[in-house]
Amino acid sequence: MWVALLVGCLGFSRSVHAATGTMYLTPATSNLGNGAETVLALRISPGTPINGVQAEIGYDPAKLQLVSVGDEGTAFPEIAEQNSGANPVTLTRTTTGSTVSGDSLIITLRSRNLGY
Helix, strand or coil: EEEEEEEECCCCCCCCCCCCCCEEECCCCCCCCCCCCEEEEEEECCCCCCCEEEEECCCCCCEEEEEECCCCCCCCCCCCHCCCCCCEEEEECCCCCCCCCEEEEEEEEEECCCCC
16 A cells, blocks of 8 residues: 655645555754754654555745755665655655554655745
């Protein structure tokens, strides 16, 4: 089973209901000074066993700069597609031979505040 996410917001601080369960970013909010960096985790609480996720995450490039995308500790290690060099960031990730049913990490997003 696959789940999908489409987010378009300033600070990535939105929780979205997927086909089953919920995908969300944590921390839910951040107060950053100009030039400060933060790491946000895209996570899923699927509700039922799944073996893949698909997401599109947009942001305002005048206010945020995406520094890096990481996947250390992800529950979805196989990359079917991932474009982290564009806005929106798009990804399709899977896990082979098993399913994910509990709250799990998808990717981390390191961003820099460019001011208001």
